Amino acid sequence: xxxxxxxxACIVAISTLTPTTIGNAIASSHFRCISSPSDELMDxxxxxxxxxxxxxxxxxRAAQEIGISVYVHVVxxxxxxxxxxLSDETxxxxxxxxxxxxxxxxxxxxxxxxDRTINETWANGTDLELMWYSVRNGSYxxxxxxxxxxxxxxxxxxxxxxxDNLDVALVQDGCTIRSDTVPGGSLNHYxxxxxxxxxxxxxxxxxxxxxxxxxxxGDFVDDTPAQASPSxxxxxxxxxxxxxxxxxxxxxxxxxxxxxxQNIASTLEILCLGGSYD
Numbered sequence: 001x002x003x004x005x006x007x008x009a010c011i012v013a014i015s016t017l018t019p020t021t022i023g024n025a026i027a028s029s030h031f032r033c034i035s036s037p038s039d040e041l042m043d044x045x046x047x048x049x050x051x052x053x054x055x056x057x058x059x060x061r062a063a064q065e066i067g068i069s070v071y072v073h074v075v076x077x078x079x080x081x082x083x084x085x086l087s088d089e090t091x092x093x094x095x096x097x098x099x100x101x102x103x104x105x106x107x108x109x110x111x112x113x114x115d116r117t118i119n120e121t122w123a124n125g126t127d128l129e130l131m132w133y134s135v136r137n138g139s140y141x142x143x144x145x146x147x148x149x150x151x152x153x154x155x156x157x158x159x160x161x162x163x164d165n166l167d168v169a170l171v172q173d174g175c176t177i178r179s180d181t182v183p184g185g186s187l188n189h190y191x192x193x194x195x196x197x198x199x200x201x202x203x204x205x206x207x208x209x210x211x212x213x214x215x216x217x218g219d220f221v222d223d224t225p226a227q228a229s230p231s232x233x234x235x236x237x238x239x240x241x242x243x244x245x246x247x248x249x250x251x252x253x254x255x256x257x258x259x260x261x262q263n264i265a266s267t268l269e270i271l272c273l274g275g276s277y278d
Contacts, residue, residue, distance in 0.1 A: 071137040074116045077123040084149030084179040097193035144174030155199040194259040214241035230256035
């Protein structure tokens with residue numbers, strides 16, 4: 001089983017976020033992840049995809065059932081919902097979306113605890129490492145979710161790593177998500193709870209469908225067509241790599257389309273998802 005670190009999926013360091021890097025990330029008013037994956041993550045994703053291809057040849061459809069315990073940390077600047085103070089009902093709804101989206105991969109998520117912290121500094125996206133260290137629960141097998149109202153991206157997650165320094169990586173393992181992206185949230189086009197689905201894909205080792213553009217191995221998953229760049233909106237029929245087979249996978253969770261468009265993972269992606277838990 002791989003462990004995870006924060007260096008690759010969506011952000012290298014909070015302090016590196018600038019208006020320039022944000023603006024270059026995607027030609028859209030909102031974005032999810034902003035940095036290129038590390039060489040290590042590319043190697044791990046390639047390994048998972050190769051193993052998934054073998055599984056497909058052998059007729060395997062998905063991993064044996066994997067149950068993941070979830071610890072939720074709501075961080076807000078006040079006890080008002082507009083300041084990020086999410087209700088239990090909202091958390092339940094978000095986890096229902098997550099479980100439904102990962103059901104084809106035989107991955108289920110079980111809520112263990114919800115805790116809430118009023119901390120204006122953390123709620124503003126500052127001192128995140130201290131926030132992670134202060135409230136994280138469980139082991140590497142467990143998914144910790146921090147919901148905060150202000151973040152310079154829609155979400156960020158740690159990713160699989162072969163690093164054996166578990167104590168260092170454990171304190172930041174998990175996903176941090178903007179609280180206005182939950183089901184019924186206030187962020188137009190990104191308020192169906194799919195941001196968490198996307199980020200947990202990174203947590204389990206998936207790359208973006210547009211990784212590498214039209215050249216090279218892309219996301220290493222053979223059944224996601226090559227894609228030159230992230231999708232924006234609902235561009236049905238988009239073919240950004242016309243010399244490669246297939247239309248852009250705009251309905252895939254690992255693209256950037258509006259959330260009402262996203263509803264599938266590919267067959268090989270599904271086979272990849274359990275690999276980091278083998």
